[in-house]
Amino acid sequence: MRPLKDYSNIKGFNYSLASLKDYNHEIEVRNMGYAKRLTLNSCRLFMHMEDWKKDSERFLDNLRDFMTVAYDHGITTTPILLMPYFTDDQTPYWLSEDHSCSPIPGCYYPENYSIGEAYVSDIINAVASHPGLLFWDVMNEPSWHGFLLSVDDPQEKQKRLDMVWDFVRHFIKFVREKDPVNALGVGHTFIEDTEYSKTGEMVDIIIFHDYLETRSRVEATCRRAVELSQKYGKPVINNETGCLCRSNPYDMAVETADRYGIGWYLFELMIEEEGGMWSKVHGIVYPDGTVRDPSIVAAILGFFRNRNETAIQSDVNQEGHADKAIAAARDALEKRAGAEELLEAAENVANLLEAGELVPMAVPPTARIAAYRRSEKKDIREIRSFLYNLVCRLKEGCDIV
Incomplete structure (x- = not known):
């Protein structure tokens, strides 16, 4: 979709495209049915490059099928085009211990950009004309990865960050050349990454994530987002928010974003099975359609707990x-x-x-x-x-x- 002036109507969720062996059309129909009942209207979609490497045709077929299912339920899709990727001889950084100065993923060396270009080109060619495409999210959280967080030396960390920002700017230009029509943005970890990366002028939408702990901190981020929106003349979206273990409850995140007129994507729609990485701290709906916390559903619908002096304490013994x-x-x-x-x-x-x-x-x-x-x-x-x-x-x- 062409860039919009305003994305404040977005009520979205994060979601993952199932692996090649697990993709099931009927499950996607069920899950998007839950999203529709929740009045959610956009999906931020994580994808796995490794599945594309194994079988690009099936991978792209599944992507098209998912986007069609979502669109049939009134839900647009913002595919995340890139996460860090590795050359064949590399051990992924997440297998390295903290502060180990883990190796730089091969993707950040210009000689390996072509791997990402081939992957991104395939996705753009497959779904750029899909009516459910809202915008491209060029990369997820460029500044928040183990090969950066594990580095203590300031000079080495800055060198690595410079490589990351070069990579991000390259792929913004690449996506723009391959698809000059549809809107794009970068799913930055923090609102200030817009400035650090020097991408504010390059994108159509300023995107940030927010998992901060208190209302005052979340509001400060929203105010800064509005400032940058005005500075660059671009709309703004928070496309990751809501985490129980980070003191960032969903209802607080939604209420604050709504107050500032900022569209949002909650992390994430489905509660993973027991043992999943995020099963205890993220998610709205269980596979059977039940929910963990009805206050999240109320917040999505625009209803929030009364926290002021007009709240009336219930009395369950009023009638004995x-x-x-x-x-x-x-x-x-x-x-x-x-x-x-x-x-x-x-x-x-x-x-x-x-x-x-x-x-x-x-x-x-x-x-x-x-x-x-x-x-x-x-x-x-x-x-x-x-x-x-x-x-x-x-x-x-x-x-x-």
């Missing part, structure tokens, strides 16, 4: 139902009821606790109750202790003596 639930639980405990009656009493208490937000929701009490019910062998002693603790929490939350 907490008293009744506690009495029923006490009765079940005193008469040494069976598992089902204990769990029924526990669910009554748990629903009040969860509705009033009187308990942590990382593992909701009702999730534990469901697990107890699924178990073939029910540990009555454990269930009794669980119910007793729920009652104590409810009494404390409702100031019941």
Whole structure:
């Protein structure tokens, strides 16, 4: 798509094109269905050059298929064209220890630019005319890689950064020559990388990532993004944000970006399977369509928690139902009821606790109750202790003596 003046309407997500062996059209239809229900409208797509090297035809077929599925669901795509790549004799830098001054990836030497050029050319030729293409993201986070972070010597680090920025500027020009129509930008790690890389004049969109920890820090980044947007006369997008373990909750990131009129892409749409690199800290939707945190969904839809003095504290005992639930639980405990009656009493208490937000929701009490019910062998002693603790929490939350 040709460059737009404004991308503030973008509500996007990061996503990975499945590997050659794992790509499944029906799974992509399912996942893009989730994105559509969330009212998300753009996908930032990671791809694997190694798959292209193995079978470029299948790789490009999968890319076209994915972009068509996304477009059929009202979702545009911004393919990430480049990550660091390596020559055949190299060990990837991520296998090196921190501060090891790990080797520079071969891609940053001009004699190896041709490898990336062939890859990028194939992608451009395959999907530049696709109606779902929003813009090219020329490279992901050029300044945030192990062969840079592992270097302690300032001169060596600057030398490597200079190589990176030369590479980025080369490929901006290369993509522009191959496709003079569609918009492009660079997915910079930080907003200030726009200046360090000297790419502000070269791109159509100023792009940055933000995983900062507090509202004041995120707002400072947004203000700087607006300043650079005005300086270069270019629209701005935050195309990576939201991380639980970096004190960068999704709702805070979205609320702040919305306030500054900056389009955003959350990292990432799907919650990976247990054991995945990002499964515990990123993602909105599980494969079965459930979510980890409904506040993320609310934020995407433009609804945010009331954090000011007008917020009204809930009272789950307003009609005496907490008293009744506690009495029923006490009765079940005193008469040494069976598992089902204990769990029924526990669910009554748990629903009040969860509705009033009187308990942590990382593992909701009702999730534990469901697990107890699924178990073939029910540990009555454990269930009794669980119910007793729920009652104590409810009494404390409702100031019941």
